[in-house]
Amino acid sequence: MDIDGLFLCPICKNIPVNERETFLDELMFKTRLYKKGEWIASQGDIVNALYILLKGSVKAEMISESGTVLNIETINAPNPLAPAFLFAENNRFPVDVVALEDCELITISKSSVMKQLASNEAFLQGYMAFNSDRAHFLSERLKLLSTKTIKGKLAQYILARTNNMHFTMDMTQTELAEYFGVTRPSLSRSLLEMIDDGVISLKRKNGEILNLGKLKKLITQ
Amino acid sequence: MDIDGLFLCPICKNIPVNERETFLDELMFKTRLYKKGEWIASQGDIVNALYILLKGSVKAEMISESGTVLNIETINAPNPLAPAFLFAENNRFPVDVVALEDCELITISKSSVMKQLASNEAFLQGYMAFNSDRAHFLSERLKLLSTKTIKGKLAQYILARTNNMHFTMDMTQTELAEYFGVTRPSLSRSLLEMIDDGVISLKRKNGEILNLGKLKKLITQ
DNA sequence: AAAAAAATGTAACATTTGTTACACAAGCCA
DNA sequence: TGGCTTGTGTAACAAATGTTACATTTTTTT
Numbered sequence: 023m024d025i026d027g028l029f030l031c032p033i034c035k036n037i038p039v040n041e042r043e044t045f046l047d048e049l050m051f052k053t054r055l056y057k058k059g060e061w062i063a064s065q066g067d068i069v070n071a072l073y074i075l076l077k078g079s080v081k082a083e084m085i086s087e088s089g090t091v092l093n094i095e096t097i098n099a100p101n102p103l104a105p106a107f108l109f110a111e112n113n114r115f116p117v118d119v120v121a122l123e124d125c126e127l128i129t130i131s132k133s134s135v136m137k138q139l140a141s142n143e144a145f146l147q148g149y150m151a152f153n154s155d156r157a158h159f160l161s162e163r164l165k166l167l168s169t170k171t172i173k174g175k176l177a178q179y180i181l182a183r184t185n186n187m188h189f190t191m192d193m194t195q196t197e198l199a200e201y202f203g204v205t206r207p208s209l210s211r212s213l214l215e216m217i218d219d220g221v222i223s224l225k226r227k228n229g230e231i232l233n234l235g236k237l238k239k240l241i242t243q
Numbered sequence: 244m245d246i247d248g249l250f251l252c253p254i255c256k257n258i259p260v261n262e263r264e265t266f267l268d269e270l271m272f273k274t275r276l277y278k279k280g281e282w283i284a285s286q287g288d289i290v291n292a293l294y295i296l297l298k299g300s301v302k303a304e305m306i307s308e309s310g311t312v313l314n315i316e317t318i319n320a321p322n323p324l325a326p327a328f329l330f331a332e333n334n335r336f337p338v339d340v341v342a343l344e345d346c347e348l349i350t351i352s353k354s355s356v357m358k359q360l361a362s363n364e365a366f367l368q369g370y371m372a373f374n375s376d377r378a379h380f381l382s383e384r385l386k387l388l389s390t391k392t393i394k395g396k397l398a399q400y401i402l403a404r405t406n407n408m409h410f411t412m413d414m415t416q417t418e419l420a421e422y423f424g425v426t427r428p429s430l431s432r433s434l435l436e437m438i439d440d441g442v443i444s445l446k447r448k449n450g451e452i453l454n455l456g457k458l459k460k461l462i463t464q
Numbered sequence: 465a466a467a468a469a470a471a472t473g474t475a476a477c478a479t480t481t482g483t484t485a486c487a488c489a490a491g492c493c494a
Numbered sequence: 495t496g497g498c499t500t501g502t503g504t505a506a507c508a509a510a511t512g513t514t515a516c517a518t519t520t521t522t523t524t
Contacts (some may be wrong), residue, residue: 092521110375117382139371140364147330147357153374154331160381161338167388170426171510194471203389208511210472225388392480415501429481431502
């Protein structure tokens with residue numbers, strides 16, 4: 023088990039090298055392995071420790087009985103899982119967490135986390151920044167989902183990936199449809215209409231914005 | 244200006260009474276008044292201080308040029324505004340903040356917040372818990388918005404307010420429509436269809452669940 | 465290179481939601 | 495009480511998206 027990987031995690035990476043041994047000595051933690059496909063946590067599970075993924079990748083999703091899956095995000099090692107929920111009034115996982123490949127996980131008890139937050143400034147700063155970025159991510163996701171039309175979502179997605187009127191699609195249409203929470207044929211139709219309307223052009227994964235004004239208008243409907 | 248109101252704010256309320264004078268002495272802060280309707284912050288503004296609302300109430304919303312408003316939430320005093328974004332990599336307000344009535348606001352510099360987090364355990368605990376609850380709120384909101392049908396959203400809304408098969412509508416249909424990000428006539432139609440289908444009954448604000456199975460099915464479509 | 469798998473394009477039709485406009489009811493205020 | 499404002503019900507029609515099924519292209523595997 024490669025504990026040193028812990029210091030590659032965003033929360034811990036700014037802890038000075040000379041403090042790391044002391045940090046580890048004082049830490050109350052356990053490690054565990056998960057096989058690909060295994061469920062690490064279920065929606066509703068109580069969070070009573072800080073979970074940090076040392077190796078592998080997991081998928082956070084909300085799944086419905088009818089089979090509709092909303093893929094919230096994929097988390098790769100080394101990263102913490104839901105660190106914000108450790109301190110919440112209602113401290114339960116908001117999503118299901120499933121191992122996408124074989125994983126190594128470290129769990130640190132809440133009291134141990136509290137102690138380190140108070141005594142180690144780099145850890146505190148790292149923890150706060152991570153939670154902040156997480157809230158930011160959720161807020162962006164909210165913005166995307168609250169954009170009602172598929173073309174609006176596409177416009178936001180494209181603009182967030184544009185440099186100098188050029189953008190690259192970093193997901194397949196199938197993945198994108200799941201990310202947006204819409205069906206794949208509907209996404210395909212909307213995308214092609216945007217190309218037909220001369221708003222963008224697209225060759226494989228590489229696109230150009232042809233009419234920025236029209237594209238921006240799509241966001242606000 | 245009623246600085247003592249600060250200790251009613253969730254972040255600060257657990258600071259022991261005997262520590263409060265010292266806490267205030269060490270704090271770098273400013274206060275300011277806002278008139279009803281005045282904009283306190285705009286989407287994109289840089290957050291370089293902790294904002295705590297001492298008096299009044301504000302509205303956080305995303306607004307589009309076409310006039311569609313998605314009401315994210317209403318914040319009443321005494322509460323902090325977007326405390327998570329103070330430490331974010333991209334430390335900008337994700338929403339517009341508008342005063343709903345005359346407001347009193349206190350701003351505490353980031354460095355001062357850092358110092359107190361490290362030295363005052365009650366403040367640290369309060370700050371973490373607040374951010375956690377906030378992330379939880381966002382997650383719940385995400386869940387609601389990712390539910391595609393209006394009936395599904397209504398089902399979630401109702402189930403979250405149900406005790407012993409009875410629930411109370413705590414918003415008007417007009418408010419609820421804005422909260423869901425749908426139009427008012429569509430919401431009305433969906434609600435009436437649920438009543439016609441014998442899923443729920445509703446007299447004024449008071450409702451009964453008549454068919455729990457059907458109601459739950461609406462969430463997963 | 466051939467075969468298999470995954471991704472994408474497409475079409476007809478169903479369903480849901482939005483749009484607009486108006487009537488009526490309920491609550492509030494003078 | 496009467497008038498005003500706000501909230502709700504309703505309807506006809508438009509627009510967007512979902513559903514289903516299949517063809518075609520692209521990518522991956524063998």
